[in-house]
Amino acid sequence: MKIEQIYTGCLAQGAYYIESNSEVAIIDPLRETQQYVDKADKENAKIKYIFETHFHADFVSGHVDLAKKTGAKIIFGPGAETKYDAHIAKDNETFKLGNVTIKVLHTPGHTLESSTFLLIDENEKEHAIFSGDTLFLGDVGRPDLAIKSNLTKEDLAAMLYDSLRNKIMPLPDNIIVYPAHGAGSACGKNLSKETVGILGDQKKTNYALRADMTKAEFVKEVLDGIAPPPQYFAKNAMMNKSGYDTFETVLKKGDTALNPDDFELIANNEDALVLDVRTEKEFINAHIPNSIFIGINGGFAPWVGALITDLKQPILLVTPEGREEETVTRLSRVGYDNTLGYLEGGIEAWKKAGKEIETIESISVNQFSDDYKNKNINILDVRKDGEYKSEHLEGNQVQHFALDYINDNMNAIDKNKTYYVHCAGGYRSVIAASILKARGFNNLIDIAGGFGAIKNTDLPTTDFVCPTTI
Numbered sequence: 326m327k328i329e330q331i332y333t334g335c336l337a338q339g340a341y342y343i344e345s346n347s348e349v350a351i352i353d354p355l356r357e358t359q360q361y362v363d364k365a366d367k368e369n370a371k372i373k374y375i376f377e378t379h380f381h382a383d384f385v386s387g388h389v390d391l392a393k394k395t396g397a398k399i400i401f402g403p404g405a406e407t408k409y410d411a412h413i414a415k416d417n418e419t420f421k422l423g424n425v426t427i428k429v430l431h432t433p434g435h436t437l438e439s440s441t442f443l444l445i446d447e448n449e450k451e452h453a454i455f456s457g458d459t460l461f462l463g464d465v466g467r468p469d470l471a472i473k474s475n476l477t478k479e480d481l482a483a484m485l486y487d488s489l490r491n492k493i494m495p496l497p498d499n500i501i502v503y504p505a506h507g508a509g510s511a512c513g514k515n516l517s518k519e520t521v522g523i524l525g526d527q528k529k530t531n532y533a534l535r536a537d538m539t540k541a542e543f544v545k546e547v548l549d550g551i552a553p554p555p556q557y558f559a560k561n562a563m564m565n566k567s568g569y570d571t572f573e574t575v576l577k578k579g580d581t582a583l584n585p586d587d588f589e590l591i592a593n594n595e596d597a598l599v600l601d602v603r604t605e606k607e608f609i610n611a612h613i614p615n616s617i618f619i620g621i622n623g624g625f626a627p628w629v630g631a632l633i634t635d636l637k638q639p640i641l642l643v644t645p646e647g648r649e650e651e652t653v654t655r656l657s658r659v660g661y662d663n664t665l666g667y668l669e670g671g672i673e674a675w676k677k678a679g680k681e682i683e684t685i686e687s688i689s690v691n692q693f694s695d696d697y698k699n700k701n702i703n704i705l706d707v708r709k710d711g712e713y714k715s716e717h718l719e720g721n722q723v724q725h726f727a728l729d730y731i732n733d734n735m736n737a738i739d740k741n742k743t744y745y746v747h748c749a750g751g752y753r754s755v756i757a758a759s760i761l762k763a764r765g766f767n768n769l770i771d772i773a774g775g776f777g778a779i780k781n782t783d784l785p786t787t788d789f790v791c792p793t794t795i
Contacts (some may be wrong), residue, residue, distance in 0.1 A: 378457025435487020
C-alpha cells in the first residue's frame with residue numbers, strides 16, 4: 326500500500342494518491358490531472374476510483390477531466406447531485422482497491438454530502454481517514470457554505486457536531502488524519518500549518534473535539550469569528566457539480582503569446598482585464614494603464630477569486646518570463662478559464678513598442694513617518710479585520726477596510742483626496758492601489774514594508790490584542 330499527499334501551497338490543499346496491488350484511487354484531485362495519470366503509469370498501475378470528499382468551493386477539482394482520461398469512477402457521498410456520471414455512495418459503503426478497502430462515512434455539516442473516507446489496510450486494520458473539510462488539524466470545516474432555504478448555518482453546525490462525535494471520534498486514536506486543507510485556507514479559521522496528524526492528538530488539542538462540549542457550545546464556537554466566504558466559493562462549487570471545459574483546452578487558449586499591438590487590440594476589443602502577476606516592486610515601477618496587480622508569488626489564486634467577480638471575465642496576462650503556463654494553470658484552479666493570452670516579452674516589449682506606462686508612488690517608512698507628523702494626511706489600512714483590530718495606527722486620519730471587500734467600499738473614499746495605503750508587508754497594498762487606480766483614484770501613495778515597518782517607528786499604535794481573542 327502506498328499513500329502520497331500531493332500538497333499545493335497556494336491553495337493550502339491536499340490531494341491524495343493511494344495505490345494497492347496496481348490499483349489507484351485519487352482523492353480530491355487538482356484541476357490539472359495529467360500528473361496523476363503519469364504517476365500511475367510510472368508505477369504500472371491503473372486509476373480505478375476518484376473520491377470527492379464534497380463539492381469543493383475554494384477550488385475547481387479535476388475529477389471530471391480525470392474520469393474522462395482514465396475511465397475511473399467518480400465517487401461522492403450520500404445526497405450529492407451531479408450533471409455528469411458519478412456513483413453516489415451510501416453511508417458505510419465500501420470500495421475494494423487492490424488489497425485495501427475504502428469505506429464511506431457520511432459526515433454532513435460542512436456541506437450536506439460531505440464524507441470522510443476510511444482506509445482499511447491489507448490486514449483489515451483501520452489505518453487512516455481522508456477527512457476532507459469535515460476535520461482539519463486544529464479546526465473543522467466552516468458550516469456556512471451550503472445553506473438552503475430550509476437550513477441555517479446553525480443547522481449545519483449541529484450536523485457537523487453529530488458527524489464528528491458519531492463517525493470520527495469513535496475511531497481508534499492511532500488513525501492517521503489526512504485533511505483536505507492546512508493553514509491559509511478560507512475553509513476554516515484555525516487550521517494548523519501541519520498537513521498530516523493523528524486522531525488521538527486531535528481529540529486532545531482540537532477545540533471542536535472536546536469530549537465535554539455540548540452541541541450548543543459547539544455551534545457557538547464553530548460559528549464565532551467566521552468571515553463571510555469569498556465571492557467565488559459558490560461559483561466554484563457549481564462548476565464542481567456541473568462540470569467544466571477540459572484543462573488542456575483552457576491552457577491552450579491562455580498560454581498564447583501576443584505582441585504588444587495584438588495584446589492592446591484584444592484588451593480594447595474584448596474588454597479584457599489586464600492582470601499583472603509580477604512582483605510588487607516591478608508593478609510599482611512600470612505597468613500598463615488600468616492593469617491590476619495580483620502577484621504570482623503571493624496568495625495568488627485566492628486573491629484572484631476574492632477580487633475578480635466574474636469567472637468568465639476575459640483576462641490578459643503580464644507575467645515573469647517563463648511563468649506564463651503556471652499563471653494560466655493557477656487561474657484555472659479557481660475557475661478563471663477565459664485567459665486570452667500573455668504579453669510576449671513582458672513590460673520591456675511594451676515600452677519598446679512606444680506604448681504608455683504608468684507608475685505608483687511608493688515611499689519609505691521614514692518618509693511616511695515624517696509626513697504623518699508634519700502633514701494632515703489620509704491613511705488607508707487594507708489588512709483583514711482581525712489584523713486591524715489587533716493593532717493599528719492611531720489617529721482620526723486612519724481609515725480601514727479589508728482588501729477582500731474593496732469592491733464594496735469604493736464609495737467610502739474620496740477620489741479628490743490623497744491616500745497613503747498599507748497592508749502588513751506590501752503585497753496587498755499594491756493590489757489595492759492597482760484596483761483603486763484603475764477605478765480613477767489617482768492620488769495614492771504606497772507605504773513600503775507596510776505595518777511591519779510602521780511598527781518599528783515611533784508612530785503611535787493601539788495596544789496589541791492577540792487576534793485569537795478577537
